[in-house]
Amino acid sequence: MEDFITARRPLANGVALYRAPFWSPAQRAFLKEEIIEDADWALVIEELNARLH
Numbered sequence: 001m002e003d004f005i006t007a008r009r010p011l012a013n014g015v016a017l018y019r020a021p022f023w024s025p026a027q028r029a030f031l032k033e034e035i036i037e038d039a040d041w042a043l044v045i046e047e048l049n050a051r052l053h
Contacts, residue, residue, distance in 0.1 A: 009052045017049040 011020055018031035034041040 005048075005051050011052045013053075017045065017052065020052070 018028045034045055
């Protein structure tokens with residue numbers, strides 16, 4: 001996980017995590033849906049977002 005974050009940070013200011021260029025379309029959809037629905041993965045996604053910005 002640390003290697004993933006190190007290799008991909010920082011995301012440009014204002015770029016939503018799900019819009020980052022390194023996700024596949026399915027991954028983008030999953031991230032966006034989980035955040036919108038405040039689903040089980042939302043906290044993990046928010047932490048990843050913070051660590052990439």
